[in-house]
Amino acid sequence: MSEARSGFVPEWAKGIVWYQIFPERFWRGLEHNDPTLHDQRNAWPHNLDAPYQTHPWNSDWYARQPYEQGNGMNLSDTLQRRRYGGDLQGVLDRLDYLQDLGVEAIYFNPLFEAPSSHKYDGATYHHIDPNFGPDPDGDRALIATETPHDPKTWVWTSADKLFLRLIEELHARGMRLIIDGVFNHMGLNSWVYNDLVEKQRDSAFSDWMKVKKWADETEDGSTQIKTWWGFKELPEIMQNRAGITAGPRQYIFDITRRWMDPLGNGDLSKGVDGWRLDVAFCVKHPFWKKWRKHVRSINPEAYLLAEVIDAPEKQVPYLKGDEFDAVMNYNFAFALSEYFIKDGNDALPSELDTKLRVLREAYPHEVTHVMHNLLGSHDTDRVASRIVNSNLFTMRNWSEYYERAKKVNPDYKTGRPNDTARLIQKLMVVFQMTYIGSPGIYYGDEAGMWGPNDPCNRKPMVWPELKYDVEAVFPNEPGRAAESYGFDHNLHNLHKRLIALRKAYPELAKGEYRTFVTDDAYQVFGFERYLGGEITLVMFNTGPKMYESRHAGYGNAELLFSLNARMLEGGICSMHPGSAVILKKRG
Structure with a gap:
């Protein structure tokens, strides 16, 4: 930390x-x-x-x-x-x-x-x-x-x-x-850049940008100013x-x-x-x-x-x-x-x-x-x-x-x-x-x-x-x-719908976080968001097999959201491959 x-x-x-x-x-x-x-x-x-x-x-x-x-x-x-x-x-x-x-x-x-x-x-x-x-x-x-x-x-x-x-x-x-x-650089139309190019060393802004070569120091008479990552359109502010x-x-x-x-x-x-x-x-x-x-x-x-x-x-x-x-x-x-x-x-x-x-x-x-x-x-x-x-x-x-x-x-x-x-x-x-x-x-x-x-x-x-x-x-x-x-x-x-859930259940917006399950064999990931006594579980099945969630404390859970998943009797959540579920812990 x-x-x-x-x-x-x-x-x-x-x-x-x-x-x-x-x-x-x-x-x-x-x-x-x-x-x-x-x-x-x-x-x-x-x-x-x-x-x-x-x-x-x-x-x-x-x-x-x-x-x-x-x-x-x-x-x-x-x-x-x-x-x-x-x-x-x-x-x-x-x-x-x-x-x-x-x-x-x-x-x-x-x-x-x-x-x-x-x-x-x-x-x-x-x-x-x-x-x-x-x-x-x-x-x-x-x-x-x-x-x-x-x-x-x-x-x-x-x-x-x-x-x-x-x-x-x-x-x-x-x-x-x-x-x-955007305070690191400006553009070629900036009043700073234009004044520098026009007035050269006499510009009141000669210390606002990094001039590498003045016009009288280059063969083509151009003023060379340091630019961001070499993009000529982005002359950098002096540091x-x-x-x-x-x-x-x-x-x-x-x-x-x-x-x-x-x-x-x-x-x-x-x-x-x-x-x-x-x-x-x-x-x-x-x-x-x-x-x-x-x-x-x-x-x-x-x-x-x-x-x-x-x-x-x-x-x-x-x-x-x-x-x-x-x-x-x-x-x-x-x-x-x-x-x-x-x-x-x-x-x-x-x-x-x-x-x-x-x-x-x-x-x-x-x-x-x-x-x-x-x-x-x-x-x-x-x-x-x-x-x-x-x-x-x-x-x-x-x-x-x-x-x-x-x-x-x-x-x-x-x-x-x-x-x-x-x-x-x-x-x-x-x-x-x-x-x-x-x-x-x-x-x-x-x-x-x-x-x-x-x-x-x-x-x-x-x-x-x-x-x-x-x-x-x-x-x-x-x-x-x-x-x-x-x-x-x-x-x-x-x-x-998901934004509405964040507003309806404050633990999803402002609550704390803890990992609930990481099942590498089934490729299932889940976490809880909690605030005070309110707890909501979010789970994902990204694996190729069906997954049935039987987790203690969620027998009376309320199904808030499902994507390719459904609740079975006894609080079991059946999750198809490529699914997500949001469960509100009750009782």
Whole structure:
């Protein structure tokens, strides 16, 4: 167990159900604010010459639309160049859907102004992207009047105001939200980068980014600035031994206060409830310690979630109470993939138990309750497609997996998952929704979306009332027959039912955990969640044989949920291969 201060995680975040929204692909609420071709300036694939239009929301993902024919680009770059027009009004329009599903909090991928679809190449941190709001041209005119590093000159654009309205609406529904903070790097449209390139050594921001060579030191007259992992679109913020340097640090502190206390009067109901920090491992610890103090001075109950994809022992320094409350729990996804999907590191029940115990014991106990237990994200293939392609990679081998899970891998199957894959996905969802911690749903997973890693994990959201074109183009399987594509009501209802159970039986959301059974011979795994005197048992049969559960204390159990299982006389639970059951202990 890691030594850390106690009582540092926000109570509201324990066991909460998260939903991750990739704004450009969630829903197009307005049409007149769609990104133009010029708005893509300095974003990959840097093609401002080929024809362009807002892409049809319900079109076949891999099929080139007429405007894309003959653009001279490969398919991957063609997909990256598309814009579908998702915006903040689209999120507002779909809040009833999220509330009906049972979602309790939203994690937004970056919302700040940037030319890419993913927005990790920020032009600024203190404005919502104008194309997410109702008046892009008017907003850009307002922004042009500012001195960008001086908060006294900052204005509130129509996009900013719409975001504040969204915050107010979410809070009115009893829902929380956090936003993505990308403090390690900015983009080529950032005012810092542009001032550096224009004014060179005379720039007031010469110590905001690491300049490797000034223009007069290169043969082609270009300014060479250190970038994240060599991506030229992502120039890095300057750091020293204390982390981010004074100038950008103050800017980050200023925008933090802006979004957490937008009225400047301490009314926290008007601001965001926390932050998710991109590539947190790339920023030195001293900065995060100072920033956490700043955040908590504004809102003592703010939730801070870090992206640190690494072994638990390397995550521990971030989770001692002076930096973050939790990390995106990819190690949870790794363990479940190895057990349910058998993705190269096949795990027996006892091995799954060991892997999860190692995670629980690595962190302070209260951290376990707020860990963001995900199955997929914008940086993974869709969980349904991961199941189909389990022979190609081991998710835990992250660097190799990240590349092999993309469409450009010719062996990757991009088509619709079969019934067997869907069953495995359902079992994983049952586990995710009943295990200790805070489950995180990546938009569309609950609706059955599939696809490889970036960019194919970022298709436009499927909605139940829309009719989608059949998927008839399969770049890696040219002979495959066309397949229907659309909203999966069965999988959606499973998520909705399980979230409702979490709310009806508090031990499933906020209770403690103990392993109940690990039967390697039958491949059966079970655990109990308990709170006070309330106990609920969750069991899985992933083996090839029938399993009859005869466990002491469950003779009068109430069946809360079953998937391919049924109760027999005498409290015996009959579990088919590929089954799950949730039992409430009675008497």
